[in-house]
Structures are given as C-alpha cells and as structure tokens.
Amino acid sequence: MSVASPVRETSSKASIDAIVALTAPAMGEVNAMILAMAGSNVALIPEIAEHLISSGGKRLRPMLTIASALAYGYRGSDHVKLAASVEFMHTATLLHDDVVDESDLRRGKQSARMIWGNQASVLVGDFLLGQAFRMMVDVGELSALRILSTASVVIAEGEVWQLSAAKRMTTGEADYLKVIEAKTAALFAAATEVGPVLAEAGPEAQAQMRAYGLNLGLAFQLVDDVLDYRGTAQALGKNTGDDFREGKLTLPVILAHQRGSEAEKAFWRGALEGGENDDAALLEAKRLLERHGALEATVARARGFGEKAFGAASALPASPSRTALLDVVAFCIDRVN
Structure with missing residues (x-):
C-alpha cells in the first residue's frame, strides 16, 4: 500500500470496491433522487444536467456521506438526501469550473460549455445548487445545513482565490494549499462530517x-495536480496538460519554479503569466518538473495528507465502513502509480 498505517485492513490492491459495495443500496436511491431533482419544465436544464451526471463520475463524495453515516450506526434515510445534495454541489462546481477554466473536456467527453455555451452551463450549475439546498432543507437538520452551506461559501471563495492567484508566480506553497483546501477539500470534509451529524454521534465524531x-x-487534489503532467486523459477526466495551458498555478509548478535557475523561472513566467504554453512548452515544463523532483515532492505531500486521513478513519471501531473509508485513501494516492 502507498499509504502506510498500523491498521492493515485495506485491500491488497487499492480500489473503491469496498465503499461501492457498502453504499450500493443507498446509492441506488441517491441516483434516483439525482435524476428526479435534475428534472425541470425548462428542457435545457435536464439535458445539460444529464450530460454531466451520466458521464461516468465515480460519485465518491456522496458515497463518503453514506459511509460516514453508516460508520456511526445511522439507520434512517436522510443520508440519501444529503448525499444527493453533496453530488449536486459537486456537479454545479464542475459546470462552473469548466467555464472559468475554459475546459474543452470533462470526464473524457466534451464539456457542457462546449456544447451549450458558458451562459447555459453557469445557469444550470446555479439550478443544481438551488436543488441541493432544497434537499438539505427537507432533511430539517440545522447542523447539517450549516455544514454544507458553509462549504458552498468556502468553495466559492476558493474558486475566486484560485482565479486571482492562477497566473501569479509569487504564490507560494502555503497559499496554494489554502486555495485547494477551500476549493476541493471543503466539500470532502462537509460530505463526511454530516454522516455523524445524522447519527447524532457527537462533536468528537464530527471532528x-x-x-x-x-x-x-x-x-x-495534489494527486490530480501530478496527473495533469504525468497521467492520461482517461485517468484524470479531462485533457492532460490543461492546467498548464490554462496558466493555472499548481503545487508541482510552484516547487519547480522555486528550485529553478533564473532562466527556468523566466520560462515559467512566460508560460503561465505570458501565455507561452504550446505543446513544445508543455514538454519543457514536464522536463523541468522531473528535473527538480517537483512531481515526486507533490506526491510525497499527498501521501502525508493521506496518512492523516488514514489515521482519522483508523480511530473508528472495526467495521465494513472503516475498511471502506481506509480503502478510499489508498485508492486516492495510488491513482498516481
């Protein structure tokens, strides 16, 4: 396993099979609810929503909501609505991200903005966010609503922060980690925290x-940063090299820039700030990332965060839920291998 831990109950080959099996009954209901709540009399809304919803995403975040509730013995049905809410929040973020990043591909298919345009993509994303909050209100659990609504605000802040920092080579590692904590990790955190809230497991379990x-x-997110330069479009769910072509500053680039010569720093400024990011420049970027060990250093940091996640789940009582949650950590890291 790539993620070391004294707890040895993860599968020998990292996968999410355990959490898929564990959550399958509830996820069947989640998927039905997603399709129902994506419906509208405005034909374009379900058309765009269905394009992204059916495009092969793993739906990991709602599965985490289900698994975290089951881990604390929850036996009700409200986790289905919250899991669907989490997926709608994530889907809305993807629609908005693709517009901001001007992405052509999402999960191996044309992005919605390439088919229907930016305006429709943004507005349907807003519709999905609205539906997410309707489902949260239907659950009637104020603490869960607070957690997920706060996450929505933090994610939006992270998006704006990333936009402002995207092409500034002065952005350092600490600031970048704050950006991805807001933009990506906040929804993972909220998705798992609401499980023990529903189970009334108490503040310690929530934490x-x-x-x-x-x-x-x-x-x-750090593994995704590496895959953009080392992976495949199939593994990443979008074109590799998109971060570079969009002038997006990620941790591997920050590290390579910090470790580079003055000439190399000039290359990075030209590529990210000056838009000099053609295929030849991408090859040079990959060479510099490898030369300075920036990709491996980013993987090492990802493993460090994985260790912390592994440790948090390891404190749970032994159960299929704990095994599933531990397997997800190993799978996340092993995507880069």
Missing part, C-alpha cells in the same frame, strides 16, 4: 470525520 474528509480532499 474525526471532518479531519478525514479534509485531508482526503487535499491528497486527492
């Missing part, structure tokens, strides 16, 4: 699951 989700989300 434990929040720590699990937050660190898992950080590890997940």
Whole structure:
C-alpha cells in the first residue's frame, strides 16, 4: 500500500470496491433522487444536467456521506438526501469550473460549455445548487445545513482565490494549499462530517470525520495536480496538460519554479503569466518538473495528507465502513502509480 498505517485492513490492491459495495443500496436511491431533482419544465436544464451526471463520475463524495453515516450506526434515510445534495454541489462546481477554466473536456467527453455555451452551463450549475439546498432543507437538520452551506461559501471563495492567484508566480506553497483546501477539500470534509451529524454521534465524531474528509480532499487534489503532467486523459477526466495551458498555478509548478535557475523561472513566467504554453512548452515544463523532483515532492505531500486521513478513519471501531473509508485513501494516492 502507498499509504502506510498500523491498521492493515485495506485491500491488497487499492480500489473503491469496498465503499461501492457498502453504499450500493443507498446509492441506488441517491441516483434516483439525482435524476428526479435534475428534472425541470425548462428542457435545457435536464439535458445539460444529464450530460454531466451520466458521464461516468465515480460519485465518491456522496458515497463518503453514506459511509460516514453508516460508520456511526445511522439507520434512517436522510443520508440519501444529503448525499444527493453533496453530488449536486459537486456537479454545479464542475459546470462552473469548466467555464472559468475554459475546459474543452470533462470526464473524457466534451464539456457542457462546449456544447451549450458558458451562459447555459453557469445557469444550470446555479439550478443544481438551488436543488441541493432544497434537499438539505427537507432533511430539517440545522447542523447539517450549516455544514454544507458553509462549504458552498468556502468553495466559492476558493474558486475566486484560485482565479486571482492562477497566473501569479509569487504564490507560494502555503497559499496554494489554502486555495485547494477551500476549493476541493471543503466539500470532502462537509460530505463526511454530516454522516455523524445524522447519527447524532457527537462533536468528537464530527471532528474525526471532518479531519478525514479534509485531508482526503487535499491528497486527492495534489494527486490530480501530478496527473495533469504525468497521467492520461482517461485517468484524470479531462485533457492532460490543461492546467498548464490554462496558466493555472499548481503545487508541482510552484516547487519547480522555486528550485529553478533564473532562466527556468523566466520560462515559467512566460508560460503561465505570458501565455507561452504550446505543446513544445508543455514538454519543457514536464522536463523541468522531473528535473527538480517537483512531481515526486507533490506526491510525497499527498501521501502525508493521506496518512492523516488514514489515521482519522483508523480511530473508528472495526467495521465494513472503516475498511471502506481506509480503502478510499489508498485508492486516492495510488491513482498516481
């Protein structure tokens, strides 16, 4: 396993099979609710929503909501609505992200903005956010509503922060980690924290699951950063090299820039700030990232956050839920291998 831990109950080959099996009954209901809540008399709304919802995403975040509730013995049905809310929040973020990043591909398919345009993509994202909050209100659990609504605000802040820092080579590692904590890890944290809230497991359990989700989300994003330069479009769910072409500052670039010569720093400024990011420049970027060990250093940091997530889940009593949550951490890190 890539993520070391004294707890040895993860599968020998990292996968999410355990959490898929564990959550399958509830996720069947979640998927039905997603399709129902994506419906509208305005034909374009379900058309765009269905395009992204059916495009092969793993739906990891709602599965984490289900698993975290089951881990604390929850036996009700409200976790289905909250899991669907989490997925709608995530889907809305993807629609908005693709517009901001001008992405052509999402999960191996044309992005919604390429088919229907930016305006429709943004507005349907807003519709999905509205539906997410309707489902949260239907649950009637004020603490869960507070957690998820706060996450929505933090995610939006992270998006704006990333936009402002995207092409500034003065952005350092600490600031970048704050950006991805807001943009990506906040939803993972909220998705897992609401499980013990529904189970009435108490503040300590909430903090434990929040720590699990937050660190898992950080590890997940850092692995994505590496895959953009080392992976495949199939593994990443979008074109590799998109971060570079969009002038997006990620941790591997920050590290390579810090470790580079003055000439190399000039290359990075030209590529990210000056838009000099053609295929030849991408090859040079990959060479510099490898030369300075920036990709491996980013993987090492991802493993560090993975260790923290693993430790948080390890404190749970032995159960299929704990095994599933531990497997997710290992799977997240092993995507880069």
